Amino acid sequence: MSQRGICIDCGSETTGPKFLRCKSCSNKHRAKDPEWRIKQASILAAMCRARKGDPVFRENCRKAAIKKTQSPEWKRNNIIAVRAMIPKRSHSPRWQAAKQRISQSLKEYFSIPENRQQLRARVNSPENISKHSGSNSATWQGGKSFEPYGIEFNRRLKSRIRQRDGFQCQRCGEPENGKAHDCHHIDYDKHNNTSLNLVTLCHPCHMRMNMRRDYWIDYFQSSQNPAIESMAV
Numbered sequence: 001m002s003q004r005g006i007c008i009d010c011g012s013e014t015t016g017p018k019f020l021r022c023k024s025c026s027n028k029h030r031a032k033d034p035e036w037r038i039k040q041a042s043i044l045a046a047m048c049r050a051r052k053g054d055p056v057f058r059e060n061c062r063k064a065a066i067k068k069t070q071s072p073e074w075k076r077n078n079i080i081a082v083r084a085m086i087p088k089r090s091h092s093p094r095w096q097a098a099k100q101r102i103s104q105s106l107k108e109y110f111s112i113p114e115n116r117q118q119l120r121a122r123v124n125s126p127e128n129i130s131k132h133s134g135s136n137s138a139t140w141q142g143g144k145s146f147e148p149y150g151i152e153f154n155r156r157l158k159s160r161i162r163q164r165d166g167f168q169c170q171r172c173g174e175p176e177n178g179k180a181h182d183c184h185h186i187d188y189d190k191h192n193n194t195s196l197n198l199v200t201l202c203h204p205c206h207m208r209m210n211m212r213r214d215y216w217i218d219y220f221q222s223s224q225n226p227a228i229e230s231m232a233v
Contacts, residue, residue: 079215150191157193158183165200170220174202182206186220188213 005014009025021029030036051057068074110116122128134140161183167176184201185192199220201209209216 075214079212079218147190150193153183153190153193157198161195161198162200164195168200169202169205170199171201171205171208174205184209187217 005020006012007014007022007025008020009029010022012022014020014022048057048061069078110119130136158180162176162181167181168174169181181200181202183198184206186197186199189197
C-alpha cells in the first residue's frame, strides 16, 4: 500500500508523499498565478475552437456557465469586479468612442420607419409578452411587486426624501423636470420605510434596480457612495 502525504493547507491526505497539497488546494494555489491562468485560458480556448461544431460540447459548456454564474461566490466577486471596472471604463476615450458608435448606428437603424414597426410588432407580440411576463421573466421575484407598501410610505414621506436628496436622482444626478422622481427602497423591503432605506431615483434608473439586486443593495449601502452621506435625517 503506497504512503500518502498530508496537505499543508487543509490537512487532508494527498495522493502521494511527494505532493505537498491535495488536488483541490493545489488548483486553488495555482489559480493565484497569473501565468498559469493565462495558460489554462489559452488551452480552454483552443479546445473550444477545435470542438466548436460538437453540439454536446456546446451544451456542456452552457450548463457549466449557468452553474458558475448562479454560485454566491461568483456573484459576490462579480459585483466587486464590476464596481472597480465601471469608473475606469466609463471615462476612457476608447469606451466613449464605442458608445458613440453604437448610439449612432442605432439612430440610423431606427430612423427607418419599417425597422421601428418591426421592433414594435416583435415586442408587442403575444409570444414575446408571455415569454417575458410573470414567472417566465428574468426579474421574477415570486410576485413581490404585488405586495402592499407600508402605511407610512405616503406622499409626505416621499416628498421629504426627495427634498433631502435635492430633487435629484442619486444615481445619475438627473434633476426633476416637471415630474416627481421615484423613491426606491434600498433593501427592496416595502415595509422598511426608514429614511436610511429610501433614496431618490429618476424613473429610468428606478427600472434598472429590478436587475442585479444584490449589486444595487451593496451600491447604495456602501459607505464609499457619496449619496449615502445625506441620508441620515
